[in-house]
Amino acid sequence: GAGVSQSPSNKVTEKGKDVELRCDPISGHTALYWYRQSLGQGLEFLIYFQGNSAPDKSGLPSDRFSAERTGGSVSTLTIQRTQQEDSAVYLCASSPTKGNEQFFGPGTRLTVL
Amino acid sequence: QQQVKQSPQSLIVQKGGISIINCAYENTAFDYFPWYQQFPGKGPALLIAIRPDVSEKKEGRFTISFNKSAKQFSLHIMDSQPGDSATYFCAARRPSGTYKYIFGTGTRLKVLA
Numbered sequence: 001g002a003g004v005s006q007s008p009s010n011k012v013t014e015k016g017k018d019v020e021l022r023c024d025p026i027s028g029h030t031a032l033y034w035y036r037q038s039l040g041q042g043l044e045f046l047i048y049f050q051g052n053s054a055p056d057k058s059g060l061p062s063d064r065f066s067a068e069r070t071g072g073s074v075s076t077l078t079i080q081r082t083q084q085e086d087s088a089v090y091l092c093a094s095s096p097t098k099g100n101e102q103f104f105g106p107g108t109r110l111t112v113l
Numbered sequence: 114q115q116q117v118k119q120s121p122q123s124l125i126v127q128k129g130g131i132s133i134i135n136c137a138y139e140n141t142a143f144d145y146f147p148w149y150q151q152f153p154g155k156g157p158a159l160l161i162a163i164r165p166d167v168s169e170k171k172e173g174r175f176t177i178s179f180n181k182s183a184k185q186f187s188l189h190i191m192d193s194q195p196g197d198s199a200t201y202f203c204a205a206r207r208p209s210g211t212y213k214y215i216f217g218t219g220t221r222l223k224v225l226a
Contacts, residue, residue, distance in 0.1 A: 004156070031212070033214075035216075040122075040218075040219075041218055041219070042117075042119070042202060042216040042217050042218040042219050043157070043202065043204075043214075043216040044216075045213055045214065045215070045216075048212075048213065050212075056213065091156055091157075093156070095212075101147075101159050101162075102159070102214070104149075104156030104157050104158065105156050106154065106155055106156050107156055
């Protein structure tokens with residue numbers, strides 16, 4: 001079946017602009033994670049959605065970052081007033097139940113000029 | 114407490130050799146330790162995982178060795194092949210509340226033909 005998809009695959013934006021990154025998880029997966037992967041770094045946890053529970057936003061680096069998940073499926077990560085340090089690959093992952101294997105999407109490479 | 118330290122940062126191995134990547138953690142509450150393999154332009158994919166009540170797990174050429182008392186675990190790739198050339202991440206899962214994963218910083222493996 002289809003895996004996790006993310007769009008766009010690449011995004012180039014100017015400093016100060018807002019961007020939206022989209023994640024389509026595997027159908028039926030209740031858990032959804034967003035991570036940030038900077039060059040040469042590991043995966044930095046950003047936010048976690050599980051079913052209808054309140055999301056765990058503890059990894060969001062600033063109030064310029066927000067995310068929502070509509071209808072328990074598609075998720076959008078929004079970065080407002082982008083900064084050059086926001087440049088990274090943003091990865092989305094979904095799991096069928098809390099804590100099981102995470103299935104990652106291919107990521108969105110964000111470049112802030 | 115929340116860190117997972119991974120080494121080496123990069124590794125070059127001859128074809129047929131053994132690749133060894135090490136990770137260390139502090140938080141004894143972690144309950145699940147997966148290894149992910151990531152090829153360029155792709156999201157990470159689960160390779161093999163272990164729980165702390167097991168000292169070793171083997172799947173084909175891939176083995177995880179787990180030392181609970183030392184709070185260390187390692188990935189061994191036997192008979193390394195050029196197709197194994199990728200970035201490898203270890204991770205640890207925190208079970209309480211959010212099933213949050215803490216990732217190591219990654220090891221870039223190159224297997225020479």
